[in-house]
Structures are given as structure tokens and as C-alpha cells.
Amino acid sequence: MAFGLLGWVVLCLLGAGPMEAGVTQIPRHLIAGTGRQMTLLCSQDVNRDAMYWYRQDPGLGLKLIYSSRNVQFTEEGDVPDGYWVSRKEKSNFPLAPTLESAGTNHTSRYLCASSLERRGHPRHLSETPSPASPTLRLLNSQVTQTPRHLIKKVGAKVLLKCSQNMDHERMFWYRQDPGLGLRLLHWSYNIDSMETGDIPYGYSVSRKKKDAFPLILESARINQTSVYFCASS
Structure with a gap:
């Protein structure tokens, strides 16, 4: 495709006005030194089968890291290297650097999403560049x-x-x-x-x-x- x-x-x-959230991502903001343990948590309370983790680098669109179509099923996306995920519960899909040690190459913006079922979502999404980014x-x-x-x-x-x-x-x-x-x-x-x-x-x-x-x-x-x-x- x-x-x-x-x-x-x-x-x-x-x-x-505000809207009720169905997907919760914790933490919302994080600054950590290299070599530190880091885990990004994603949970959803809408009983959806499919969940996704994306990263967005400066000047680039969202890139799929990992996806999961249901409990115990995880699949690599376009940029899975350096990350680890698990789906032991339907409502949770945590993301962490491999070996639990964050490097400078993990600096990015991360987004978690869910859907009723996996249906061929696009893997590359364009976005505006960040003027504060070094690269x-x-x-x-x-x-x-x-x-x-x-x-x-x-x-x-x-x-x-x-x-x-x-x-x-x-x-x-x-x-x-x-x-x-x-x-x-x-x-x-x-x-x-x-x-x-x-x-x-x-x-x-x-x-x-x-x-x-x-x-x-x-x-x-x-x-x-x-x-x-x-x-x-």
C-alpha cells in the first residue's frame, strides 16, 4: 500500500468548551536526561480494539512506531527501532525505549491513538515545522x-x-x-x-x-x- x-x-x-477524553496519555510533557528510564503510558476507556503510537519529529509528519490490533498483538510500524511496547490489557498500550534507556534520538513529540478496528490507517502524516527545533x-x-x-x-x-x-x-x-x-x-x-x-x-x-x-x-x-x-x- x-x-x-x-x-x-x-x-x-x-x-x-471542554470535551470528555476517551484516550489518556501520561505524561503530557517530559524532559529527561539521556540514559534515564522512561515510559509513556496510554490508556483508553472506550473499549476499542486497535491502538497506535506515533512520533512527530520537527518538520516531519507523524510516523507510526507500533500498532496493536488487540490484547497480546503488537506490530511494528515505520520507525520501531529503539522502542518497546506491550498490550497485556485492552485499555493500556505503554511505550518505552528499548533497554529502558532514553537517548537523544528519542527526542520527539509522541501521540497515542485508538480506533474501533484496524482499517488501513495512513502511516505518514504531514505537519508544520517547529521553529524552535535544532534540526x-x-x-x-x-x-x-x-x-x-x-x-x-x-x-x-x-x-x-x-x-x-x-x-x-x-x-x-x-x-x-x-x-x-x-x-x-x-x-x-x-x-x-x-x-x-x-x-x-x-x-x-x-x-x-x-x-x-x-x-x-x-x-x-x-x-x-x-x-x-x-x-x-
Whole structure:
């Protein structure tokens, strides 16, 4: 399967409030010296089968470290070297450096996610570069998402556009709320062929052309304030 890239947009609705978390990641921030023992904990209370660990380096997108389709089943992602995971319980999926000793190459941003079932999620996701990073590498994004930033009043119609020039069959829309991992809204496996994700309600999609997969909010609500991601594979 070809790998895809991810674009992103921040959508803000006036009067936004907090949302209940279904995936918890601990700690939220961590600074540790090299050689120190380090474990990142991820738990979910929504009884989902599949769980994922990603890392995001400066100027690059999310890269899959490990995934698990259920208890006692773990699979390597694109960058598994130097990490260890376990899935002894359905609700927990901890991540740690191998030999329990963190090195400078482990410096990164880590994200944990879950889904109802494993369904061919894209492994490479694009992201904006961090200006504070000591090393900066940029990818030529082949997934375009517009607009990048958007503020709308509650009740307004919102159209988020996503296009890709890689002739990929599958396209995805995610949202990421504060403190949560990526959650799948809708996905499409080809023209006029769409499936609902974990939280499809309040959103509609269409796939009239292979290279375009717009997401529509007919009447935006406060609880739809989020960061939205589009991807292809």
C-alpha cells in the first residue's frame, strides 16, 4: 500500500468548551536526561480494539512506531527501532525505549491513538515545522488541505477541502481534540465509496473525484471546535 501524507487545519468556533477524553496519555510533557528510564503510558476507556503510537519529529509528519490490533498483538510500524511496547490489557498500550534507556534520538513529540478496528490507517502524516527545533527537514506535501486556519460563528456552514496528487484510492478525515489522539470521522476507499469512522455525526463527505475528499459541517456547533486532519494512502 502506498504511503500518504496528511494536511491539517485548525477550526475555532466562538464559545468553545471542554470535551470528555476517551484516550489518556501520561505524561503530557517530559524532559529527561539521556540514559534515564522512561515510559509513556496510554490508556483508553472506550473499549476499542486497535491502538497506535506515533512520533512527530520537527518538520516531519507523524510516523507510526507500533500498532496493536488487540490484547497480546503488537506490530511494528515505520520507525520501531529503539522502542518497546506491550498490550497485556485492552485499555493500556505503554511505550518505552528499548533497554529502558532514553537517548537523544528519542527526542520527539509522541501521540497515542485508538480506533474501533484496524482499517488501513495512513502511516505518514504531514505537519508544520517547529521553529524552535535544532534540526529542520521539510517534506514536499502531496496532500493539500484548505483553509489552514478558520474561525467561524456557531451555526455557519463550513467546507474543508482536501486534495491529493498521488492517485491514492483511500482518503481519510480525522479530528484531534485537546488531550486526545486522532479520531477518524469518515474515510473513502474510492470514488463514491465512503465509510463512517468512530465519530461521523455532524459531518458529511463526498468523493466525486479520486483526488478530492471535502468535509462539510452544515451547521457548525461549539463541540466541533478542533484540529482537523486529512490524509491519503
